Amino acid sequence: MTEQRDAVIHHLIGGVLCLDFANTLYGHADAIHEYLFDYRDLVLWSRHVGILSSQKAEMLLSKGEQAPVESEAVFRQAIQLRETIFRVFVALAQDETSDENDLAQLHRVWLENETHSKLTQSDAGFALDWKDGDALDAMLWPITRSALELLTSDELKRVKQCSRCDWLFLDKSRNQSRRWCSMDACGNRIKMARRYVREKQET
Numbered sequence: 197m198t199e200q201r202d203a204v205i206h207h208l209i210g211g212v213l214c215l216d217f218a219n220t221l222y223g224h225a226d227a228i229h230e231y232l233f234d235y236r237d238l239v240l241w242s243r244h245v246g247i248l249s250s251q252k253a254e255m256l257l258s259k260g261e262q263a264p265v266e267s268e269a270v271f272r273q274a275i276q277l278r279e280t281i282f283r284v285f286v287a288l289a290q291d292e293t294s295d296e297n298d299l300a301q302l303h304r305v306w307l308e309n310e311t312h313s314k315l316t317q318s319d320a321g322f323a324l325d326w327k328d329g330d331a332l333d334a335m336l337w338p339i340t341r342s343a344l345e346l347l348t349s350d351e352l353k354r355v356k357q358c359s360r361c362d363w364l365f366l367d368k369s370r371n372q373s374r375r376w377c378s379m380d381a382c383g384n385r386i387k388m389a390r391r392y393v394r395e396k397q398e399t
Contacts, residue, residue: 202231203241209378211366213342215355216245218282219363219377235260235267235332238274242335252329260332270333277305277336281343285364289357306344309337358382 203220210216220241222229232238236257243253260267280298287294312334316325326337346352354367359375360382367374376382 201237201240202229203237204244206231206241206244207378208245209363209365211368212346212351213245213247214281214339214346215285215364215366217278217339217342218285220278221282222361222363224279224282224362232271232275232278235271238271238335247335247338252334255330256332256334259330263332267332270336273333274336277302277340280305281339282364284343284347285355286357286362288352289355289364302340302343305336306340309340312337313341 206216206220208216210219220231221227222231232241239248239253239256239260242248243250248256260270280301284294284298284302312326312328312331313324314327316323326334328334346355351366354372355364356367356374357364358377361377363377365374365377
């Protein structure tokens with residue numbers, strides 16, 4: 197897999213898996229830039245963020261090519277999940293109440309996905325892992341779990357939406373005053389715009 201599709205250069209600024217997934221569309225209201233166009237992109241992105249190993253990604257790409265109808269259905273399911281996650285966390289970032297239907301949908305998907313989980317034991321202790329890892333939708337399970345874990349954690353209050361674009365991020369700054377998704381992208385543009393206005397006012 198040497199191709200450089202947008203899915204493998206996606207800027208991961210969310211701070212947590214589910215928010216990075218929600219950010220695979222830039223401009224949810226008007227679709228300014230889409231990073232996921234098909235099942236192949238979904239697999240490549242999942243490898244990019246570390247959900248899938250290169251070996252597992254190769255296997256799923258091959259399996260998806262052999263089952264185009266099923267892999268397309270998984271891709272549509274992924275996009276629906278992405279938009280549900282986005283709506284839920286945007287509402288919370290704006291201090292609003294998330295839609296009950298979105299929460300119910302997210303919970304339903306989580307319950308279905310958790311049937312693929314298994315409890316493992318090692319010298320380090322216990323951990324939840326996944327079985328049935330060759331399923332076409334295996335990459336969606338940790339994404340959904342990430343969303344539920346964030347919703348039920350103390351980190352929820354740190355979820356914010358960029359004041360310039362619509363991307364979501366976890367504000368881990370000391371005083372939780374971050375307003376943009378990243379300094380390299382929107383942060384610099386906002387500061388440049390402010391400086392331009394200030395200089396215009398001074399002339």
